């Protein structure tokens with residue numbers, strides 16, 4: 227009911243009378259009043275004037291389905307958005323929902339994560355209302371070997387969305403989004419699969435949107451930052467997540483069509499901070515120096531080891 231009221235208020239710039247709302251929704255005026263009160267408590271600024279009715283002045287900075295959908299033009303991705311005020315991890319919640327049959331394209335968003343997960347078993351700091359912590363549920367009919375490409379589709383979608391909003395995001399293969407040499411976003415893709423068949427894939431995206439310097443501990447501060455810190459202004463979280471969902475759909479469809487994800491790889495290559503640089507490659511606890519030559523059309527990082535041997539890396543951890 228609350229969502230329906232919001233929908234009416236959102237679609238009307240002027241006042242809507244309580245009588246009109248109660249008629250449209252088939253509930254009593256008292257019920258309308260009760261829901262308005264609840265919405266105000268959630269942070270919606272609603273003006274109420276006797277004999278005129280209600281008018282939505284401002285929505286809170288929340289990533290609820292109603293708020294995010296104002297920015298979503300995609301058909302399948304984000305058709306359903308599950309919003310948590312607090313959740314252990316959106317990837318874990320997405321997996322639980324997918325196990326129960328949740329459909330392809332559903333997006334899970336948390337205002338905070340109490341057990342956010344990073345790659346390689348690390349934790350992911352996810353303070354409340356400050357970031358964008360979200361996961362997609364995907365059910366692609368592709369070879370499980372191609373799953374790493376989903377991470378590149380997600381990275382490219384973040385870059386394109388950032389570009390549309392005037393942020394110069396770069397990509398550090400395979401899954402980091404960088405601003406001014408600092409990590410502002412990470413992607414963790416998990417899946418459930420049988421030998422040749424995928425049950426579901428969950429790309430989880432964590433964006434340090436409006437985190438302040440105090441949100442990072444001493445160690446993290448050296449490598450990570452937020453869009454707000456790097457750009458000097460707060461980000462509209464709803465707009466950014468909406469744009470990522472839209473770009474994700476476009477790039478995902480293109481990946482499903484060509485089976486390679488060329489469009490996404492091209493974006494990751496154009497925005498790569500690694501190509502042409504000397505890097506340290508960390509594999510199986512060993513570190514070795516290499517020069518990055520390219521990101522090839524298969525999404526592999528082409529490196530030249532000291533001594534001249536060239537190798538294509540399919541996955542891994544690289545530092546500059």
Ligand code: BTN
Pocket residue numbers: 314315316317318339341342343344345346348350358359360361401402411412413414430431432433
């Ligand atoms: C990394 O760079 O280590 C990956 C970080 C991924 C974080 C996101 S936040 C949303 C989703 N839920 C999680 O628990 N992790 C991912």
